[in-house]
Amino acid sequence: MSRNRSAELGTKPISKLLIQQAVPASIGILVMSLNMIVDTIFVGRWIGPLAISAITVVIPVTFFIGAIGLAVGIGGSSVLSRALGAGNHEKALRVFGNQTTITFITSAVLAILGLVFQYQLINFFGADDSFRELALTYYRIVLYGIVMLAMCMMGNNVIRAEGKPKFAMYAMMLPAIGNIFMDWIFIKVFNMGMAGAAWATFVSYAVCFAFILWFFIAKSELRLKWQSFILKRKIVNEINALSFVTLARQGTIAVLTILLNNVLIRYGDSLDIAVYGIISRMLMFALFPVIGVNQGFLPIAGYNYGAKKFGRVRESINTSIKYSGFFALLIFAIIMLFPTQIVSIFISNSSSLDASTLANNEEILKRTPSALRWVFAVTPVIVIQLIGASYFQAIGKAIPALLLSLTKQGFFLIPLLLILPPFMGVLGVWVSFPIADTLATILTGYYLNRAVKKDLNPNISAEAVAVANPGDHD
Template sequence: MNIKRLLWKYFLPAFTGVVVNALYNIVDRIFIGRGVDALALSGLSAVFPLMLIIFAFGMLVAIGANVRISINMGKKDYKRAEWVLGNAVTLGIIISALLTLFGYIYRYPLLKMFGAGQGALPYALEYFEYILFANVFATIGFILNNACRAEGNPKIAMYSLFISAGTNTILDPIFIFGFDMGVKGAAIATIISQFILCIWVVAHFYSKRSVLKLHLANLKLNGQIIYYILTIGFAPFSMQLAASAVQAVLNTQLIRYGGELAVGAMGIINSVAQLLVMSIIAINMASQPIIGFNFGAKQYARVRDTLITCIWAATSIAIGGFLLTQLFPGAIVRIFNNDNPELFELGRKGLRIFTLFFPIVGFQIITGNYYQSIGKAGIAAFLSLLRQVIILIPMLYILPPFTQLEGVWFANPISDLLAGIISALFLVKALKKLKGGTEKFN
């Protein structure tokens, strides 16, 4: 199929799916911000980096398995693709169970470390304790939902997230307002929706609609397959861990220079940034099976066409997001909380600064995904860590002593700019290698 048509076929359900999936946290923040209070919003912001850690382990398995599934399907080795799928499920169950146990034992120090102040801590604890016990369902649902795309069923993946996030959106106001359950109600709504997602995708891989099947024999772990999954999945895993580390540093610096309400404002900014970045990640999700399949089939010209098309699309989304946050920051912040003027001003100003260089973020994310999709895990991990750790964390400590709270906000756009320059060098190298479609990759 024509590359643009093929990308559109995969992008539309992926975009719809990730936007709907992003609504999990965004809807929770909107209802908690309006139905409880600003400190509850700060508490949820402290839970957010811990949720990123849990999500990182899901990505470690899901993305690593997807790349291997796509490459094996490109080689027509469907038996091995099913073996990868089964091992991914077992690995996901083991990792998520261990994370749940660890998180529950150390929940108090973890939440304090990630920025939960005295006023926000009770809200953070209440939400986090409930979310932990849905971790296994959330992880398996995420792994198998991504596998739907890898096997060539992107619409099934989209429907899965529609059902799950739709359930969460409906139940949130019922539990928070109708049953007056506050933060606990938001957490319970999320648990129910994640359980439904898990059941739905497991059923898919036992149905006639699936290309690959879940076999009990394939659930037995194989050392080589686990190694392949983990090495490829390390790049998105490190990126998510980096996001969590950055969020922890951000929260502590925000409390130091702006107080607990600044953490709440960061929660609003994160919701908006997450929605924008996830839109670009949808392009990655659409391109990954196409790049992986064609790379496995040695169709390098099609890989190059896919990469170039994705860069244009991602840059367009990034520019659109930049314009929205620069022109309408106040209207965006009011969606989350409209009765606290201090929170409004912090969020409005922070959002504008935070997204200052967002137009150059799109091609950075696409470049990292390209190297990940062709199995170059080391380069992919470096490019992912560059923007979120190697440059950003030092900036969060260097700038604030001179410019106070504004320094915390400005650390992100400076990191975007410097990482963009370095990513561009890797992108040029990749395009040169792919030019002509005949170069061998070792």
């Protein structure tokens, strides 16, 4: 890595650094989420709403395997950033090599198991007779390329930790644009239906993987040797301790999606799964600037904590909450004012459609706007929960990071989904979201405030930090 580039994380003004890190991340997330949105629009308009239901039930397994790379990428890059902040370049190389090995082996094993048990998994995820075959068609093809997705998710976070966020942005933009183009070719031009949507996704994984491989061969200054890929217990333990935070969070989201699908089928029908499919895409798309700020915050906080510049860490927290709060408020206003217009983008009212598809589309347009408003009801306050959980991950405190990351989905939303729907039906599903967001924000805000007063005291000794983070100076 360029030491001058990484050193900027400890010297440049926080606001400029956050913009420098967050803008490319936000653009990359925007394009990636636009890809998901357009993919859903194409599938909904050209195949039908049940195709959206099919993709929605496939997401948990592909999401979880891809999240292996995301988890190892984020967790390992936290270790990498702090090593760079402490001037330990050799450790950074060992961490990156071990990240690569862990991601490849784990995702490959899970992909094979996913193909072996495909029928059991699809049924478990909530598919019913109306769209099971559509789901299986999409699932098989996408799983062939899931190892590439995991490697991309890992590599993207390492690129950002290396201080080159623009390349991380390109790594997300290229496959997203390619997927949109391939969707049009395979679904519309070649009329391949659900298989076309799946092959378009497969191609997008391959494009992303090719770009990231090229980056580390031609542009990266993290020059790995074969020895870097050999797993070292101490490095693996340090990576896994923080990776488990992200993996547990992503795994909980996968479990949550499975539960949502089954609850919606039990108290509603397959169209309610399509409603959630649209909402889940909107959650990724609408919150792209908030997620971008959060991703930009991680390397800044991690580097400065490793360099013992606690005032800059405190400033990065306050600035990140301020910026992301502004975007969250804007998103909230748009969702509340224009829910019907947003939902209408995903469905077609063309006279060429058969009567059954038209009826399903009308029902989707009727059900989704209200559900969308409920899910986004407390969006302005969730930034505290996101930044708070990320702070503990950035400074290497795995247990608090894990627990706070799980507050919304694991501790509050899943129990609420088991309690409210028996009394309120499908409405209970949508009402659960703002309640869980509010409770998670209150809890995270309390612990973040307490930790900042304790951890970021300018009088804290260097020895105390070294004791708290013993792996940073190996």
